[in-house]
Amino acid sequence: MKLDFTGLSYSPKWYDFETGKPIYELSDKPALQIRPYPPELRNVIIKDGGLVVDGKQTREMFIYCLTDMAGFTDASGAPVVLSESVKEAIYKFDLQGILAFVIMRSREFADAKVTSEKN
Secondary structure (H helix, E strand, O other): OOOOOOOOOOOOEEEEOOOOOEEOOOOOOOEEEEOOOOHHHOOOEEEOOEEEOOHHHHHHHHHHHEEEEEOOEOOOOOEOOOOHHHHHHHHHHOHHHHHHHHHHHHHHHHHHHHHHHHO
16 A cells, blocks of 8 residues: 655645635635644544534634635625634634635545545
């Protein structure tokens, strides 16, 4: 069995919020910078073959994984600058589905390397 160590990184990546695809240049479209959640921080339970993550763990994952955002404005039209209070508000109220988007993309980091090796 081959172990491929190329391309392994915990560096964050930018994603187009509308398409969910990685981007390499920012534009005026909404984008989120997301990094993977390291295994040493995970505290999950396996139940009936699936992973179960509690609310506190989900919050910690979200706060850790979302590292920047671009192309988002507030109600007055001013650009949103990512801060801890902005992350908390997004998490608590799941604004625009950002919470699920961040969690799914951060999990894809880990899954992508395994999938590419199987194909």
